[in-house]
Amino acid sequence: MLERRAFLGGLVAATAFAAPSNRRVLIAGAGIAGLACAHELTKRGYDVTIFEGRARPGGRIETLREGLGPGMTAETGATRIPDTHHFTLAYVNEFGLPLEPFHAPVGLDLFHIRGKSFTIANGKEPDWPLDLRPEERKLGRNGLAKTYLLPPVEAARPFARSLQVPPPIAAADRVTLGEYLSGQGLSPDAVELATLGVSPTIAAGHLLLVESSSEIRNTYFHIRGGNDLLPFALARRLAGKIQYGCRVAAFTQDGTQASITIERAGERETHRAPHIVCTLPFSVTAGLFDGAHLSRQKQTLTETLLYGHMTKVFLQMREQFWRKQGLSGFAFTDLLSERFWALGPAQAAARGLLLSYMIGPKAERLGAMPETERVRATLADAETLFPGARSYFEGATVKNWKEDKWQNGGTVRLPPGRLNALAECAVPEGRIHFAGEHTSRWTGWIQGSIESAHRVVREISTSTL
Ligand SMILES: Cc1cc2nc3c(=O)[nH]c(=O)nc-3n(C[C@H](O)[C@H](O)[C@H](O)COP(=O)(O)OP(=O)(O)OC[C@H]3O[C@@H](n4cnc5c(N)ncnc54)[C@H](O)[C@@H]3O)c2cc1C
Structure with a gap:
C-alpha cells in the first residue's frame, strides 16, 4: 500500500512538475547571460539546465576576497554599473542587493605624460609638455x-x-x-x-x-560586498538547475533536436533538447560547432571573433596615502600602467587598492612578463605617480583574462568597420540561440549580457520549431 502510494505520488509529482519535453532548454555557460536566460525561462515555465565548466557561477563577474586584507574585495572583471543600465539595475532590485557609489569623487585625478605628472584643478589645465x-x-x-x-x-x-x-x-x-x-x-x-x-x-x-x-546620469554603482553577489543570487534561485564542472565539448543539431555534449570528470555525455542557448564567449568556441550546421558566417565568427587583452594588477596599500596628497588615486598615463583606479573605504587611513588597469597592447606587453616582473613593473609605475607607494605596499594580485582558460580574453574587441558583428553573433541558427556580451549593442557591459538573455527568451518563446 505504502509502495503504491509512493508510486502514485511520484506520478502526480511527475505530471505536476516535469515540463513537457518541448519546453526543455539547455544553456551553455553560467555567466550572467546564462543565468539571466535560465531565470527568465524558468519564470515562463521552461525546464532549463545550465552546463558550466567552472565550479562557480558569474564568469567575468568575479570578486576576489581571498589573499586580500580583512573585509577587502576586488573586482577582476565587471566593476561599475552605470545608473542608466536598466537591465542590470532591474536584477539588482529584484534580488534586493545594496548598491554603493563606485568612485566617491575625493581628490584630483592625475595625468602623467612624458615624465611629468599633472592635475586639473577647477577645470584649469596645465601647460602640457606637448607640441600643440x-x-x-x-x-x-x-x-x-x-x-x-x-x-x-x-x-x-x-x-x-x-x-x-x-x-x-x-x-x-x-x-x-x-x-x-x-x-x-x-x-x-x-x-x-x-x-x-x-x-x-x-x-x-x-x-x-x-x-x-556607459553614459551615466549621476553615478556609477558597485554592489556592496562584491558584484558577484548578483550571479550568486541568481544561482541560488536556480538551485538544482546548474551543473558545474561540465565543460561543453560540442554542439550539434538535426531536424528534430539540438544537443550539447559535455565532459564531466573525464566522461562524455550528450544531452538533447528542442532549444539550446550558447552563452560562451566566441573566444573559446573554436571547433565546438563543427557538427552544428551553422551558416558559414556564424561558424567563422565562432572561430575568429577577437577578444581584447585585459589585465588588472591590484596593489594592496596599508593606507590610502594618496588621499593625504589631495589625489583621488585615479590616473591616466603614458606609462605601461596606462590607467590607475583606487578602491577602498572612505577613510584615508584604511587599507586600499591601487589598481592598474590595462586594455589592449599594454596589457599584452605586461602579459608577456613573468608574474614577479608584472608586479615589479606596476609598483614602479605606482611609485612614479604616487611617491611613497612602495613603503605602503602589502601585496599584489594579477588577473590576466587572456590566461583564463574559460575566457581567453577580456571583452570583444571589434576591428574598425565591424560593429555589425554584434548583430551577426546574435542571429539564431536553427535550434541554437546565442546570448552573451558579444551579441548585444551594450557589449562590454553586464547590461548587454542581460539584454541578450531577454532577446533569446523572446526567440524561444515565439519559435515555431
Ligand atoms: C576586465 C573587465 C572589466 C569589465 N568591466 C565591466 C564593468 O565595469 N561594468 C560592466 O557592466 N561590465 C564590465 N565588464 C563586462 C562584463 O563582465 C561582461 O560583459 C559580462 O560579465 C559577460 O557575461 P556573459 O554571461 O556574457 O559571459 P561570461 O561571463 O564570459 O560567461 C560565460 C560562461 O561560460 C563558461 N564557459 C566557458 N567555456 C565553457 C565551456 N567550454 N563549457 C562550459 N562553460 C564554459 C565560463 O566559465 C563563464 O562562466 C568587464 C569585463 C572585463 C573582462
Whole structure:
C-alpha cells in the first residue's frame, strides 16, 4: 500500500512538475547571460539546465576576497554599473542587493605624460609638455574630448534604449581611434593628449559605443560586498538547475533536436533538447560547432571573433596615502600602467587598492612578463605617480583574462568597420540561440549580457520549431 502510494505520488509529482519535453532548454555557460536566460525561462515555465565548466557561477563577474586584507574585495572583471543600465539595475532590485557609489569623487585625478605628472584643478589645465597648436592648447584635454569625441556620443543619446547600435556611432565605425582624431585635423601630440590612458589602436566605433553605453546620469554603482553577489543570487534561485564542472565539448543539431555534449570528470555525455542557448564567449568556441550546421558566417565568427587583452594588477596599500596628497588615486598615463583606479573605504587611513588597469597592447606587453616582473613593473609605475607607494605596499594580485582558460580574453574587441558583428553573433541558427556580451549593442557591459538573455527568451518563446 505504502509502495503504491509512493508510486502514485511520484506520478502526480511527475505530471505536476516535469515540463513537457518541448519546453526543455539547455544553456551553455553560467555567466550572467546564462543565468539571466535560465531565470527568465524558468519564470515562463521552461525546464532549463545550465552546463558550466567552472565550479562557480558569474564568469567575468568575479570578486576576489581571498589573499586580500580583512573585509577587502576586488573586482577582476565587471566593476561599475552605470545608473542608466536598466537591465542590470532591474536584477539588482529584484534580488534586493545594496548598491554603493563606485568612485566617491575625493581628490584630483592625475595625468602623467612624458615624465611629468599633472592635475586639473577647477577645470584649469596645465601647460602640457606637448607640441600643440594654439587652438589645441586652448581646448586642453577636456576640450579636445568634448569637441572631437563627444559629438557622436551626444547624437546617440536619443537611441539610449535602442536595441541596435545607435546610427551616429555606426557612422563613426570606420577607423581606429587615433585615425579618427587625426582625420579631424588634430596634431599627433593632440591625439596623444586626447587618448592618454586608452590605446589609440582601438576601433573608434567600438570605443564610442562602449562610451555611449556607459553614459551615466549621476553615478556609477558597485554592489556592496562584491558584484558577484548578483550571479550568486541568481544561482541560488536556480538551485538544482546548474551543473558545474561540465565543460561543453560540442554542439550539434538535426531536424528534430539540438544537443550539447559535455565532459564531466573525464566522461562524455550528450544531452538533447528542442532549444539550446550558447552563452560562451566566441573566444573559446573554436571547433565546438563543427557538427552544428551553422551558416558559414556564424561558424567563422565562432572561430575568429577577437577578444581584447585585459589585465588588472591590484596593489594592496596599508593606507590610502594618496588621499593625504589631495589625489583621488585615479590616473591616466603614458606609462605601461596606462590607467590607475583606487578602491577602498572612505577613510584615508584604511587599507586600499591601487589598481592598474590595462586594455589592449599594454596589457599584452605586461602579459608577456613573468608574474614577479608584472608586479615589479606596476609598483614602479605606482611609485612614479604616487611617491611613497612602495613603503605602503602589502601585496599584489594579477588577473590576466587572456590566461583564463574559460575566457581567453577580456571583452570583444571589434576591428574598425565591424560593429555589425554584434548583430551577426546574435542571429539564431536553427535550434541554437546565442546570448552573451558579444551579441548585444551594450557589449562590454553586464547590461548587454542581460539584454541578450531577454532577446533569446523572446526567440524561444515565439519559435515555431
Ligand atoms: C576586465 C573587465 C572589466 C569589465 N568591466 C565591466 C564593468 O565595469 N561594468 C560592466 O557592466 N561590465 C564590465 N565588464 C563586462 C562584463 O563582465 C561582461 O560583459 C559580462 O560579465 C559577460 O557575461 P556573459 O554571461 O556574457 O559571459 P561570461 O561571463 O564570459 O560567461 C560565460 C560562461 O561560460 C563558461 N564557459 C566557458 N567555456 C565553457 C565551456 N567550454 N563549457 C562550459 N562553460 C564554459 C565560463 O566559465 C563563464 O562562466 C568587464 C569585463 C572585463 C573582462
